Amino acid sequence: MLKNKRESLQNSTKKIQESPREDREIPLNKIKEQFKNLFSGKINRETISSGMMGLINKIEDENGFKICEKEFRPESRYLKVPLQEHQTAMGQYFREPVGLSPYPLPEQKAKTKTNELVFDFFKNEIKALAQLEDISGIPRLYGSITEKKKNALYEEFIEGPDLYSLFTPESPQQKEKINELIKSKENLEKIFSQIKDTLKQAAERGVIWGGGSIILDKNFVPYLVEWYDASFGSIEEENFKKLYNIILTNLNEVQDQFMAEIIKERLKAA
Numbered sequence: 001m002l003k004n005k006r007e008s009l010q011n012s013t014k015k016i017q018e019s020p021r022e023d024r025e026i027p028l029n030k031i032k033e034q035f036k037n038l039f040s041g042k043i044n045r046e047t048i049s050s051g052m053m054g055l056i057n058k059i060e061d062e063n064g065f066k067i068c069e070k071e072f073r074p075e076s077r078y079l080k081v082p083l084q085e086h087q088t089a090m091g092q093y094f095r096e097p098v099g100l101s102p103y104p105l106p107e108q109k110a111k112t113k114t115n116e117l118v119f120d121f122f123k124n125e126i127k128a129l130a131q132l133e134d135i136s137g138i139p140r141l142y143g144s145i146t147e148k149k150k151n152a153l154y155e156e157f158i159e160g161p162d163l164y165s166l167f168t169p170e171s172p173q174q175k176e177k178i179n180e181l182i183k184s185k186e187n188l189e190k191i192f193s194q195i196k197d198t199l200k201q202a203a204e205r206g207v208i209w210g211g212g213s214i215i216l217d218k219n220f221v222p223y224l225v226e227w228y229d230a231s232f233g234s235i236e237e238e239n240f241k242k243l244y245n246i247i248l249t250n251l252n253e254v255q256d257q258f259m260a261e262i263i264k265e266r267l268k269a270a
Contacts, residue, residue, distance in 0.1 A: 026145050026152045066157040072122040079119040121228035122151050128227035137198035158223045163214040192255045195222050203244045
């Protein structure tokens with residue numbers, strides 16, 4: 001799973017590099033105008049990483065206040081799923097389509113088939129974050145901007161490394177984090193306990209996380225920061241519960257992998 005995640009990020013980075021920046025970037029004056037109550041003075045944009053949907057940027061004002069900007073590339077924003085697959089596949093069943101194709105997709109030249117459903121990852125993440133407001137471990141949503149073919153949402157900026165990156169550290173800061181993490185297995189158990197609690201609260205509000213990045217802040221508090229692939233339903237519904245249990249099972253497997261990595265790191269240090 002960790003290997004697949006790294007490969008996915010590498011592929012998404014390649015796609016982003018091939019796309020002209022001006023085709024996807026929201027002008028800074030537009031951002032400052034929409035969120036004028038948040039910012040003070042001049043604001044700047046810095047790309048901090050690539051995401052599955054587009055670049056992830058830090059918007060910061062003169063006083064050091066930061067928000068996260070997530071770009072949604074036109075070619076990544078929409079997903080077309082055969083109607084039969086949506087009705088039978090567990091992961092598709094609880095996604096909410098924006099329409100039954102043919103659906104007007106101005107960003108896409110290819111026509112969709114009449115037996116396909118169209119999903120909008122941009123609207124999906126906005127809905128999920130709005131529905132999960134005030135749950136610990138989920139970034140606060142500030143809003144979104146759509147300008148021609150440019151789409152971005154704006155949320156609380158969580159500063160820290162991706163949990164998955166800690167065992168492939170590329171910077172001194174990441175190496176320091178992994179050294180702190182492996183001091184005791186209790187650190188890792190606490191992190192995964194918090195993640196599971198966040199997932200439980202989200203499911204109780206009718207939203208299931210589809211997987212993605214988990215950012216650790218300076219206090220090792222985990223934040224689930226990607227909700228574009230979220231599923232919606234009711235925790236009282238049997239199939240919704242099954243999907244929730246699948247996510248928990250996958251998370252337990254990841255936790256086991258991390259424990260194995262910690263043991264390996266300890267043996268190296270011995």
